[in-house]
Amino acid sequence: MAGSRRATLRNALARFAAGAPTRVFVLEGIDAPDALDVLQLRPDITFVDTPRSATVLLVAGRLPEAMHEPARRAHDAMAEPRATIWWTLAPDDGAMLPFPDATVVPAQPNGSPAAIVTLARMLARTQAELLCAARPSEPALLADVDPAPWRGVGPYGQGGAGMTGGVPYGRPLAGRAPDRDGLELDQLPVRVGPFFAPFPAGLVLDITLQGDVVQEAIVPGNAFVASGGDGSPVRVTGDAFHAALSEPVRIADLERARARHHLRWLARMLRVHGLDALGHRTLALAASLADSLPRGALGDVGALRRLLERTRGLGWATAGVGVIDPRLVTGRGLGPVARAAGLSEDARIDDAAYDQLGFAPVVQEGAGERTRHAVGDARARWRQRLGEAMQSLELAARAGDRRTGGEGRPIEGVRGRSSDVTRDSPSAMLLALLPDLLLGQEWGDAVTTIVSLDIDVREAGRAPGAAPLSPPPAPQPSGGMDGMAGMAGMAAKGDHTEHDHATGQM
Amino acid sequence: MLALGGALTVFLAGTGAWLILRWVGDALSPPGTTAPERVPYTGGYAPASHAWSRFHARYYAMALLFLAFDMEMVFMYPWAVVFVAEGMKALVEMLMFIAILVLGILYAWRERALAWS
Numbered sequence: 158m159a160g161s162r163r164a165t166l167r168n169a170l171a172r173f174a175a176g177a178p179t180r181v182f183v184l185e186g187i188d189a190p191d192a193l194d195v196l197q198l199r200p201d202i203t204f205v206d207t208p209r210s211a212t213v214l215l216v217a218g219r220l221p222e223a224m225h226e227p228a229r230r231a232h233d234a235m236a237e238p239r240a241t242i243w244w245t246l247a248p249d250d251g252a253m254l255p256f257p258d259a260t261v262v263p264a265q266p267n268g269s270p271a272a273i274v275t276l277a278r279m280l281a282r283t284q285a286e287l288l289c290a291a292r293p294s295e296p297a298l299l300a301d302v303d304p305a306p307w308r309g310v311g312p313y314g315q316g317g318a319g320m321t322g323g324v325p326y327g328r329p330l331a332g333r334a335p336d337r338d339g340l341e342l343d344q345l346p347v348r349v350g351p352f353f354a355p356f357p358a359g360l361v362l363d364i365t366l367q368g369d370v371v372q373e374a375i376v377p378g379n380a381f382v383a384s385g386g387d388g389s390p391v392r393v394t395g396d397a398f399h400a401a402l403s404e405p406v407r408i409a410d411l412e413r414a415r416a417r418h419h420l421r422w423l424a425r426m427l428r429v430h431g432l433d434a435l436g437h438r439t440l441a442l443a444a445s446l447a448d449s450l451p452r453g454a455l456g457d458v459g460a461l462r463r464l465l466e467r468t469r470g471l472g473w474a475t476a477g478v479g480v481i482d483p484r485l486v487t488g489r490g491l492g493p494v495a496r497a498a499g500l501s502e503d504a505r506i507d508d509a510a511y512d513q514l515g516f517a518p519v520v521q522e523g524a525g526e527r528t529r530h531a532v533g534d535a536r537a538r539w540r541q542r543l544g545e546a547m548q549s550l551e552l553a554a555r556a557g558d559r560r561t562g563g564e565g566r567p568i569e570g571v572r573g574r575s576s577d578v579t580r581d582s583p584s585a586m587l588l589a590l591l592p593d594l595l596l597g598q599e600w601g602d603a604v605t606t607i608v609s610l611d612i613d614v615r616e617a618g619r620a621p622g623a624a625p626l627s628p629p630p631a632p633q634p635s636g637g638m639d640g641m642a643g644m645a646g647m648a649a650k651g652d653h654t655e656h657d658h659a660t661g662q663m
Numbered sequence: 664m665l666a667l668g669g670a671l672t673v674f675l676a677g678t679g680a681w682l683i684l685r686w687v688g689d690a691l692s693p694p695g696t697t698a699p700e701r702v703p704y705t706g707g708y709a710p711a712s713h714a715w716s717r718f719h720a721r722y723y724a725m726a727l728l729f730l731a732f733d734m735e736m737v738f739m740y741p742w743a744v745v746f747v748a749e750g751m752k753a754l755v756e757m758l759m760f761i762a763i764l765v766l767g768i769l770y771a772w773r774e775r776a777l778a779w780s
Contacts, residue, residue: 163690167691207704208704224707226707226708227708228707230699230704230709231707233697234699234700234702235700236700297697297700299698299699300698301697301698301699303698331712331716336718338721340719342718343717345714345716346712347705347710347714348705348706348708348711352707353705353706367716367718367719368718368719368720369718370718630711631711
């Protein structure tokens, strides 16, 4: 009787929950369709930041081999009931998907609005069916075993060496090292990515943390680069900038694409900073630039800029964070990042077609007496991209039918100079800057810095020396346990602890 | 007695509501059932070591200072009750008490206990 009443309550609540926006966690693959933005703008879809809070896993594009294991983990991290949908341009390439039960939805290269509506309806239907138990939940893909049971020596699993009395869930405690205050404290090694929502798609970092301070950051290779291959899965997207290298393209189209890219990046950044409504508004602005230049676009971006300048929280969160020394990036063609650091570097300066339009690059000026803000920080970078987006819209509006490109000269891409899209990679240079830049930052600032650089991991994978992802570092078994044992012995044997401090290690 | 009964009722009702909400939540959607589901999610890799680590809480000295002064405020309550009756004498005594405390703050300041880094 109680069971049936519970089932009734459960069904009523499930029907109620099924009407809510579909909670989707996205795994971005190599050729994630651009129309993800349009999907994100729909009111009946919510993109969530972790698989924990998602009902449907949306795999956008093909996943290279190195991402299969993380993808399985993300899948199994979802609470039941769960389902996977593979949205792909290449539905026949089953080797690029680690999920046997996924529903395949073919995508079109230039996603038509109708196709997005169909996909959104399908996502919503999947969630409704899952919650009402009309569709079975997908089983776990990984074995249900803890790396080791947490069990001490006592009859109830208690006790043993050190404070924790064992190895918690098979994971040794962290080793020790001096921290920024000169104390000998625990170091936590953690691999973040490739499906960590605030990061650019596919970025993997090996981070060593003490508290929330980054003590070491290593880029352990590129998840999009095939191991042992020639990196062929990294596709060159056929955008306007790519086309401009081989043939003349309309400046109006080029600049509209630039403005759209910067606004899409801005939407992502605002979302990472918790400003979801502003991010949504920015993304809608970017989406309106997809095919043509709407009349009021420049005014809308101007209004957005005034709003963001007045958003104090955003200014505080980004000012002085991730400062890039101009000398580090001089002459490397790093586009907005270089210009945000006060360098007047832009391939468009030498372009006659742009010269006719009276082009002069937007550059963040050095800190004057009136402003306390440094150039080259995360704040300068979002202001720079916003300023460039406005400039691009303004150029696009009066460029008429002028054309540029196709003369073998470098093109100013969205992230910097490019003379050969299969080789030049500002993203690879930015990625190489990360380890030094993140050192000593608190975790929140580190994420802000990473987002502010606008790294495209796929593009970085096209650089000549791009290496495939290396396996995660093996845990160091004993350090932490000894540390804890030392701490437990502290009360009883003071002189012993003194000795430990003197030698610096256990 | 009536006040105590009221407080007890509120406490019991609050505890009961908490237990019921927890039970409803667990009954409708049980917590992580498999080992991979219980693992902290960091983007697709299992953590290599346990996150049970010690780190330097820099606000520690400030928190201790705050606690000390917060407790000393307790002395002000009986003082406030007798303040009108005692008049100027009570005021001077309290000023002396606070002046001694301020010396403590100045000492902590000089020792850089209030500096964040």
